[in-house]
Amino acid sequence: MSGGRPLKLPRPRGRRLVTLSKTPGSGAPGPRKPRASRLRRRVRLRTRTRMAFALATLLALVCALLLDGYLYAEIGNDARVHASRSYRSVPERLRNGGPVITFDREGKATEHSIPAKTVALTFDDGPDPRWTPEILAVLHKHRVPGTFFVLGQMVVRHPGLVRRMVAAGHEIGVHTFSHVDLSYQDKQRMNRELAQSQLALAGAAGVTSSLFRAPYASEVSALDDRTWPVQQHVGAKGYVSAFVDTDSEDWRRPPVKEIVQNATPRGTKGASVLFHDAGGNRARTVKALERYIHRMAARGYTFTTITGALDARSANHPAPAVRVWEGRTLIWAAQATQYALPVLIGMLGVVGFAVFGRLLLMLGLAWWHHRSRDRRRYTLVQEVHDPVSVVVPAYNEKECIAHTLNSLSASTHPIEILVVDDGSTDGTAEIVEAMGLPNVRVLRQPNAGKPAALNNGIANARHELIVMMDGDTVFEPTTIRELVRPFADPGVGAVAGNAKVGNRRRLIGAWQHIEYVMGFNLDRRMYDLLRCMPTIPGAIGAFRRRALLDAGGMSADTLAEDTDVTIALHRAGWRVVYQEHARAWTEAPGTLGQLWKQRYRWSYGTMQALWKHRRSLIDRGPSGRFGRVGMPLVVLFQIITPLFAPLIDLFTLYGVIFVDPVRSLAAWGALLLVQLLGAAYAFRLDRERYRALAVLPLQQIVYRQLMYLVLLHSCVTAATGALLPWQKLKRTGEVEAPRTPEAVR
Template sequence: MASRSSRRSTGHAAVRRRRLPLRQLLPLTLLFAMLGMLMLRGYVHSEILADFRVRPEAATDKVPEKILDGGPVIDTRGGKATSLRVPDHRVVLTFDDGPDPKWTPRVLDILKKHHAHAVFFVTGTMASRYPDLVKRMIAEGHEVGLHTFNHPDLSYQSKARIDWELSQNQLALAGAAGIRSSLFRPPYSSSADAMDDRSWPVTEYVGSRGYLTVVNDTDSEDWRRPGVDTIVRNATPHGGKGAIVLMHDSGGDRHQTVRALDRLIPELRAEGYAFTNLTEALDAPNADTPVVGADLWKGKAWIFLVRASDDLTGVLVVGLAVIGVLVFARFGLMLLLSALHARRTRRRGFRWGPRPVTEPASVLVPAYNEAKCIENTVRSLMRSEHPIEILVIDDGSSDGTARIVEELELPNVRVIRQVNAGKPAALNRGLANARHELIVMMDGDTVFEPATVRELVQPFADSRVGAVAGNAKVGNKDTLIGAWQHIEYVMGFNLDRRMYDVLQCMPTIPGAVGAFRRSALERVGGMSDDTLAEDTDITMAIHRDGWRVVYAEKARAWTEAPESVQQLWSQRYRWSYGTMQAIWKHRRALFERGPSGRFGRVGLPLVSLFMVLAPLLAPLIDMFLVYGLLFGPTQKTIVAWFGVLAVQVVCATYAFALDRERLTPLISLPLQQILYRQLMYVVLLQSWITALTGGRLRWQKLRRKGGVSAPPNEPVPGQRVMDGRPVA
């Protein structure tokens, strides 16, 4: 966790502040763009706006007799109703529902082999997804007709929906092959004598839009998969009459159709039949005409977006698999390694070294405009059970922070004033004035328990330890946002620290409660302002210098968490961006030897995976949740989401038990996953955008209320109690 200090805003910072809202909007824009692409993919795959209802047959009172008794080509253009038949010894093979990536190429191969033409009534969804097949149909001399976009029964639909189905179908054809078609076949249609009072108004309306409606008079019934012989028999015209034969090149297994087609064409050719397009058979102009200008470019743009949505969905699915592995791997590691950590540090007789650490420590309290909090902070330190000196470094405060401390006139408390220069400079100033080898650092809004400093410095009994992370807790957890952060601190940060301690790659000493050896700090050059997460930066530097960094769970500190969404956004934005900066700064550790290389090849990958990549990909879980609830297998989606939630509940319950926290706040965990987590996603995405665009972020000051105080001393697991107080 990065610290909470600030710098004064310069003129350039003011410019950046005006730009910040736009930078905050960009992550939201990207998320909505991804959701939009998912919606497009769902629409093209008939998962959105699809209507699979099919009306039963109805009366035929309104259908003209000449249509019922006429041919399979129905022309209602110009307000007149006529029908046409195919001339004798002409066969028009028609294929519905494609193009299909597996079966359409095989059908085209058979037609090409026998030099036969056909009409393909394509749906817009399939033409959008497989435009190259539509292009091949046109190139090989076949005609293409419309079969609507989503394949609904149009007798259920409004005129607006019918227009939409036709225009979208045309858009797909324009993008796929640069054509538009005047041929139309209604979904679920049959022969002309099956026209009824529900389908006839649709036919009339479609005709008014300039289309010829093409049904069939010879149904192969290949969709039933009755066998090759039956398909050939059903598709064969009788007595030399012409026929429009209905077949399918999509919608399931079509291997029988392909085999039957390979037999049907030569057999009928031997009987004198010719296989032509519909317009060839009717001696009419080709139904497919070129599209130019804006309509052509709209079609190309549509195909591009459809392909992009499919590609993006593929990437997102891979990302979802990756995040699934990362989430469960992290949970598994946290549960296993935190249990090992607790077992090791809580066993009877556990000591960090041969003897307890009793030497005094210097406590550095950098403060910038902490007037509301600083007195509570200093007074909590005065109750320390360990000998300390307190240095309050006032970093150019304008609210009288330094004066408040001076007026307390407390022993062993010194105030150091400096011109505002930022927290790293304040800590380095304090380090230069500290009298002791052991250095404790805390924030100006944090409150220590009496035993905190004593517990924090005990690991220094081990000469290999260079830094110690304490147990930061949320003091203002009585609000909903506070409760959510409380869950995050206990479940995420502290379980993580136990895990990283066992793996010897602790990434961050929290600014709210941490301790260092002066010699370790001096060897790595002290605190740096190269990043916005100076505590992560210094922790990684100490690892690379060969020191151990450990976690002291009993060293508890209570900090004031942000109480508004804007403050939380600002804080987490800085944390996320600062962590990325620190990882980038120490990237050379990946290729070095010794302690630096060990941290680089273990710590940096783990931090990158669990603190940067996993949170960045985690929104995919919620995106697919929303998508699944609205358009997918709702029941499976809900089960999967509750499965993930159950794992989180187990981890959270275990973390709360380890920290001896009440489980009551976990009631809000499901809501935290739905609302709070989304904010963290957007913040991290904004950090990525800032990093990739080379932006910089000024220090930000959070508004404090000063209402945090340490609770009464409570024993933690492994502590003995004497006279009602926990002792070491």
């Protein structure tokens, strides 16, 4: 399989996707410095703009969930309802007086009674889209006005019903925003409940209201030392407090006859009567209201509003224009949320199914992959003794290059090493030459990018089998021998090795270690069985020269040249397999900034490669197989599912705040347990120590969100068709050649 036939690489055709200024991997030498500087500033500005757009999208999603949750129950909503207490601070005349209380500027309270043979119908807790229209229809039929004490959160969700009330001449009162017992709240919360309710009314109907009824309040005789300060605070703000004379107790859903009887005042006394138009099934309330109006009209009663009974002007006033638009904005946002939330919930179901499905599919196929390799492992078939050319592209790798070459020099397989210095400015080539290692050649070229450096190394390689690796990666002595074993099968055109994180002692490295073992290598077992491997890692991959010729060599059309060439190999009819016994130890990014740059390039480059090879979806033969099997799996598992997986965390947070904290956390914990079990199995297959999984919960909380933002950023970049330069990562050289796999664990 040896040979020195030069590789003839086709010239790129069409629009190049990576053609920026003279940066590592950007192509030919750049233009004048001032122009290059302006271009770099423009790229940075576009990058920041796209990042801001991605973050704004995430913020909008979070705000939508918070707004929807607040419309049902405010964060930290207090469900307590106080029981009656002593009433020493309450004036006796108020407790025995009428159902309406006003306060003057000095804070003195005055009670007011409903005139004889007068009924003020009041309705609490609405508006409700099911029952409020039926109650409005009954009132309209009998030409009876009513006073509706509405909840702000219900007004925001159903503003049209409030407009109907106002247009029909009914009176609107404030019943707080979230129906919380104000006797347990501080003044700031009380003010917020009132202000938000007024904002909702302004947006819905262009009015404000000076009429107030506290939740869980009925007759004035129930005022006590805990509820009286609430009334004083509300009265000081100019509100008129409305209580009731008779309570229909329809909230208990008694028979219709009993509801009517409860609401009927004694003799000819006037009354403020309490019904409910929301809060449950109000069918009996609607029937009772019809009968009640007939009964009271027959007894000579007239119907009016609360302020009408007091012969006062209406409690509803036109809202200032600014408040109207503020309220409309709130309502529009709420309506958008109401439309978006079902979509998000549907997506959550799809994502949950995809996450579990992917995990089960990976584990099942990984188990089968492991079993099949036990039966016909490449290590038990035949060894490949052909010499290998190892191509090491290097750009400013002075911290790592010595460790890389020392690890290669210990290889148990015959190799030649080609270090392609891609215009390094830190003396990388001089370090290699000074080492004086046998079978090592240094190829120098002007800075032209990693694909060009690889193509240069391939063209100068003496052997048919070519291994490519990064300049920050180290091999074990047996790595190359294990890596080329699959080439015993003449249909195999390339082999993906098992890349491992060498710098895993720190938290960021530990997170990436879990991701490499569970995400990348477990994925490769699945893709290996399905014969649609999407990526040969740049850290460790082996190729036949003929296969590379068929694929057109390493292309600079995308930022993910490894994914690009892998898909090209599939389309050319070659098999790409995974060899888990060929291990390479690479230096993962050590800071969040470096990690962001790397994953941004990876995810964006993957999208470029998929788009470049999109015709494989309709191709026939091997090319069509990857398009119909591999590409949908990559799009689903590497783009769509990770992009929407944070919905699980967002809805968990939503459930903790607004629904049921225990059940929400239990569901999230169950998902984490399933992932932990899957990760444990992946670690078992890779013979890794389980103690690294101790940081898995924190990885799910922090690391996964970071990867989500990176992917979102990449999607925005891809959607806008922007260009992205190659981004060189800062290396430390802390990963050295291991004697055994356990040496770095």
